[in-house]
Amino acid sequence: MEAFLVSTGLVALAEIGDKTQLLAFLLAARFKGRAGTICLGILIATLVNHAGAGALGSWITSLLSPGILRWGLGLGFIAMALWTLVPDKIDEETEGGGRLGLGVLGTTVVAFFLAEMGDKTQIATVALAARFDGALLAVVAGTTAGMMIANVPAVLLGERIAGRVPVRLVHGIAAVVFALLGVATLLGAGRFLGL
Template structure:
């Protein structure tokens, strides 16, 4: 349960103000069809995070536990720093080949590509390497993505104006920093 809860919380906070959240807002404004956008985000996230989780599990098995502790701890600390760097959406992500693919297809393609190498994908790799429960990590990171993006679809930029992204990113950075330090210290249980 810890893997699921930590994964959900980290990604939900980490996605606030992220380029994929901005992409969700853009797609919602452009197409005004929330259901296919939500389903597209879900499918793209599940596929992307399942791949990232598999990489994390493979890395954990391929590297010994001592090295793994240092790599994961360092990764969490690097994520803490990365969280403090604001994201912006790329024009290419927002203007995918939308009409040929439809709303659902455009969303799947745009989100899948936008998540490649993104903070949440890297976090999923680290979380899957840290925890042994692949399904809990992938389910948690996917739920975290949905928790951050579904409201963005419905509320658009009202969210962006009403929530301090700097505060949210600072909280996320703090969580990653704590996870990094606890991992480096060899503390296995967080709750």
């Protein structure tokens, strides 16, 4: 349960103001009245993307010694804390899905999948799966839930809430949580997991 809750909270916080949340706003504006289809597309893209990222994280734990893994994860979480403080912009390649003739669902799946490639929430999923070795399903379910918590309101409420969410404060909170997780990992808080 801890893996699910930590994964959900970290990704939901990190996703506020992220390029995929901005993409959710754009898709909602482009495909008015299709919120359910857009949300389904976000879910599909996130599940596929984060399942692959989580599998990579689990595989990494089988390759590295516990000491190296602990240092790598600890420093990785601290790097995620710093990265969370950098504002995102939507990349051009994630905006072009509508020109491919894929419809609302296909456009959303392709755009979100591409937007998540190398994104901080995908990399966080790799790190969380490595940190909570043996809890791959809980991590993927948690990171997916975090994405949905952040992006469904963006789709449903559109730009009306964009100006009301204190993005810098939320990013600051997420950065603190990532940093604390990194420091705790470096100090050996993961010993009970064999890290």
